Amino acid sequence: MMILKVNGHDHQIDAAADTPLLYVLRDDLKLNAAKFGCGLGQCGACTVIVDGKAVLSCVTPLLLLEGKQVTTLEGLGTIERPAPIQRAFMEEQAAQCGYCIAGMMMRAQALLQRNPKPTDAQIKAELMPNLCRCGTHMRIVRAVHRAARLMDTAELSSTTRSTAQGSVR
């Protein structure tokens, strides 16, 4: 039994110490966003943030997470009150099947937290560990830029925003 901090809450976890974080999130905590893609750290579908850094949860055992802060996509915002990165992906319609997208968003979120205005090249370099098979890459890069702008605006204004609408061309 250990305490795991996820999205700001402490959770009592009853799982073997070698259990990868991904299975704890999905199976014990019933969280959906982090996805099983390979279990090998090759595709990034399972990406979450641990103490501010993007981490591959499928190859990170529970025993390494004592006292650390885990953030998943669920911890950023909700469908009613989406975080800037979530709004941005909705507004850019940056998904096809969407299976890789939660992992993409978490890695992008970690990037934006340390570099609020990344260039195209920086975004692409950062997202190298994450695979998308539908070919949504152009929109994902655009959505990260948009998220950067939204975060910038959010810092200037603390007023609540209306729910996101997708882009209409």
Next chain:
Amino acid sequence: MNGPMLIDRRRVLAGGGALIVSFSLSDAFAEDQAAQPPKPPGSLATAPYLDAWIGVDADGGITVFTGKAEIGQGFKTAFQQIAAEELDVPFAALRVVTADTKRTANEGYTSGSNSMKYSGTAIQNAAAQVRELLIAEAAQRLNLSSETLKTENGAVIAPDGRRLSYGDLVAGDMLHVQAQPKSRLKDPATYRVMGQSVPRVDIPAKVTGGAAYVQDMRLPGMVHARVVRPPSYGARLLECDSSAIEKLPGVVKVIRNGNFLAVVASKEFQSVKAMRALAAATKWQEEPGLPKQDDLPETLLGLPSNDSVIFERGNPSASAPTTFEATYTRPYQSHGSIGPSCAIAQLVDDGMTVWTHTQGVYPDRQGIAEMLRVPPANVRLIHVEGSGCYGHNGADDAAADAALIARELPGVPVRVQWMREQEHGWEPFGPAMVTKLKASLDDGGSISSWNFEVWSNTHSMRPGGAGSMLAAQHMAQPIAVPAPKPIPLPEGGGDRNAIPIYNFPNAHVVHHFIPAMPVRVSAMRALGAYHNVFSIESFMDELAALADADAVEFRLKHLDDPRGRAVIEKAAQAFGWRKGQKTPPDRGFGFAFARYKNLAAYCAIASEVEVNRETGRVRLVRAVAAVDSGQVVNPDGLINQIEGAILQSMSWTLYEAVTFDDTRITSIDWQTYPILRFDAVPEKIDVHIINRPGLPFLGSGETGQGPAAASIANALANATGKRLRDLPLTRKKIKDAIDA
């Protein structure tokens, strides 16, 4: 244009090895059709009752039913737009129910870019006819003429302002009537919802951690299963001591049924650990039987084939001053879904329910029922989204696995999740192909004769019978893999898009259908069209160079189809294509075009690539596409599909080949089967839509695959002066060609 003569190959393929010619001209075919009573359009022809498509509740809630499966193409949103438009109800007032053997029409497989054409058309016409029925009902109740009534916001409105809501109007079996052949469809000029880039209904949940996929389902009491697959095709399980595994933490059951082996545990990671322990406790007998990878084209050409001439015009052996030949090849390629396949099954009393991301709930139900030896009525399949599949991946197999395991645990929901190496190792791959082309140019630089031959396996081993499912093949009383069949033209399989759309005066096209399948294969996005279009459009460039002609001009010179010409002209203009253009150093421009299946969407793509001559690495810098998919329902959705097609096809074309030794598949993860990563993402992709208001939906899921491949290959040839004809066009091949 003078349409290509379409041949009914169902009658052609009787004899093995013999060259059989059988034509049925399209005009004669049309006459045959005229004698039939007219059928309602799209899938209404096979599922004619209106309430199979549209349901109106007493409270006014409206449900749209489709037998197709949302697999990330976004059609769920498009169908909702279509129904909202024709019913005159707000978009948000509708909901769409997708493929479910208990609730929706049998629309077979979600494949071939056919969802808009069949299901979208059915929903459009059903919605229009439901609206007419509601108006007629209101007219009767109000004692007014239908002509005086209008509809708005889910209600029928009388001239004096009286409103009767749809919920009030619908009663009893009013919508349980057969569709009429013709509907009073809205004038496209009045569309308010169709033609708009309405945001996709599924994206908000997907970007906030909502339950969006079958992988996210958690049923009460659900257990987790893992399958231990054989190490290679045909391997037999000799020994399996599972006694220690049964004592591992959380293990509920070990299931062995012939060569089918699985373990069930309470928690997911317990099942993973138990699977690994179980795999280590097995001993298999393997048989080497795979072809030599390096000789793949020769192997294919050496296998027995059923040969048929699928197109002939004029005298293709007519002599001409310049004759040119080339051979193009494609390896086996993987669908490579990011999420390995998953399914949940539960046996309650006699009823087996399977939640699955299959593309065909009805055919899969038939297969699973056959495997379980129960009537199909005892099996229900419900489609729930999975990771994008791009064709026949492991989805159907995972569904069968789940059903076979759940049968052993009555009442308990069983979730089967494939591992990465299982998806990569066992999915049915996109078939390897060989094409041989030969053409002659006349003195005016026009193609005077054209010969095209394609060698290929079938492009569909999808279930229908249980023998297509791994679990049924591996169980103690196995069900044999069914004999492969070609997919008939005009859609075609290995010969999809083998018939040229260009107006060559003399042409001859042969399909060599290879029944023997040394590697497990089935449908992958665009089927044979990917390689056939790659071949035709590469060859067109090679011929244009021989004729000293501009690649775009050369295509237009041989093409009459006005819609085809329009996309070519649009893509060329938007790209900035100019005759005699000069490219920057180490850069190349390429162009390609096709009409998918010669009957669906038109797509032209211009590409710019950059080549590093030292390393051979090629990079797509930008691509410009023009597409005509008929009436557009959701422009952004269409653009998303084409962008995706270009990037995915680029990945297939530059990087991808399934690898194997004499016994095992060796490309079993993303290290051994590398695909596109972000460093190779282009700077810009522009997609231009040519909308055709009121014309039939043509679908768009697969139209980009072939043109994207050829456009990149042509740009590469333009940049390097070297023509590569063997897919994938890898860094090493490019480097070797530059150094040669």
